[in-house]
Amino acid sequence: MRAPTPKEPVPEDIDPTADPYAFYAALRAKGPVHRVHVPAGGDSWLVVTHEAVRRALTDPRLRNDIRHSATWETDGGHAIGRNMLQSDPPQHTWLRRLAAGHFTPGRIAGLRPRIEAVARELLAELPGQGTADLVSGYALPLPVTVICEMLGVPVADRAAFHTWSNELAMPTTEKAAADAAGALAGYLTELIAEKTRAPDDSLLAALATTADDASTGPGPGAGGLTPEELLGMAFLLLVAGHETTVNLISATLHSLLAHPDQLARLRATPSLTSGAVEESLRYNSPVHAGTFRFAAEPMDLAGTRIDAGDAVLVSLAAASRDPLTFPDPDRFDITRRPGGHLGFGHGPHHCLGAPLARAEATIALRLLLARYPSLTFATDPTDLTWRTSTLLRGLKELPLRLG
Template structure:
């Protein structure tokens, strides 16, 4: 199959029902979709902004792949985040942990977001920067110098885990187990494992919340447990909302940043001309982070949205109850918005990538993610100015799910 020419697909599922093709089925035989989803996205964009695809475990959905159509979908009030608008919804399948902002729509979403927004302003995040730098320096000091190390497990992972757990008040002894549960939920290895992790994380967070209520410690989670006022009055959370808020802040607060830090290092190490530019001019660090967000979006796609009523999206009819999946990764490589989009260029002028989403659900933690990634990259290159990749880039493994994409490991020579 040539790129830009999509096949017809008379496929059926295990139950014999005709379904749309998966992205894997649209790719050429032998193509590694996890390593390179962008070629498939480009082929889809060539055929139009919206396509019917099958998402394993979730069913058929409308996949949106151009920047203009993605922005339109993310701001269309007829597309809702609450799964109860789905035509196929029956239960949450045992995978939901409370009710959180990502699963909510205005005005409910607005109230929940307002309760925590003040903790993630640029000013608040600036106050966290010395702590982020301290954690980064401690982690770098543990790496061999010189020597070889995995940059994911040794640096990109523990940095954001430590920062968000410190902020929320998760005890250090519990953090490894917390990350294991979290990783299974965002990158599930199977339905049973995901359900078990959801149950374990629910039990853990329920007990942690109760502990913070009994003994407030100044953490963000403790502040949320003591918020005064009845739910719906502008402050206060129901027990289910508090559980969902804790889950979302802890999981979203580190999973994507792990992938951002490691993907940025990977892009620089596989584009030596850009790494040389950054080494010569460290003021380009912010630009490198923004280009990495565009070039390898850690959030592969936004959360599913569901049509609350029939609508037309970029010329495609969407029926009430249909699922819509917006591809942030495809939108951020749209050639109509980003000239030469498959070129990694840290001097590229910001042009509005969609790595953090758009509209009411624009990522609340974007300032924190940017701060962590900027600190991580700057201090890494300061301590290891001759950093190089320790393996063939083609041998690297990318973990992927419907929503996220990132490296499983990144072996490097520290120099």
């Protein structure tokens, strides 16, 4: 699905796909909630101000389960299980608890040496000088390797896994996305069966054991994970565990190169690396909107009437450039006081993998800049292609001169 288009007038020179932030600004100037059309997704309400987005993300009347949609009939045969993003409490609370212990700051701190080792291995494979695409050569394989190792995906299968995942995250066509969903569902079903037959120390094997544990369910007698829930969990952790981080690493590097004063400041003070990542999450968020939510009952949302069953999209990217919350929001400033951005969402569905994404992006950036002190764009940055879907936005490639 591509970026939403407004069902109300906006300046003709604004293209929501090419310049989403100008699009969000034009909508914010008119109010917090707007009617839009989402290609292949239908009509929806789009929330664009920081205050309204935060409230929407914690409003229990807005549900993630698609069965609350007025237009829902079936999952279309392409859903890969049922996961945390498609569920509401108490099911969501229980599913999240099963995985949360593997993504705590303490657990991620223990992974940092391995993340650094993977990053150094990838850097060693890049040329010492000349040009290279930092997406395919670095920003992509780093988080793919880490999450696949955590889940127990064999090395030989990772290229195919990413191809399917990439199509699902940013679909090229509806048919291609459906084919990718079917292929990935089949692969994960076989992988889960293998982890169940011969458990190892992977996260997927640990989750598979809950399928037979009747004591872990969300309520008395509820049983453990169903096959559909286990499939959904595997899908969500694998796909969400790397797609957004690829975009975060490449977008942060792009923003730094496009703002030489900030890059110089970071080189002079490497301790600002985590601040650069936080500012990138605000300034050029890899996740532009949360997944669809649906009104469980008629409601008022920031002064707009929402009917039961209506779809609602909350724009994390628009909220993170709201001038009422962030002074001079279109300025990239790695020394900006952290906090307040919604790059990882907010409320019950706040990104479970945020500590992992922060660690990977910070390590990737620090080691890359240390090895290549003279990085520059290898092409006019205006010629770079941004891959955009309803939910995500990221660079297709980032060719750089290494020195």
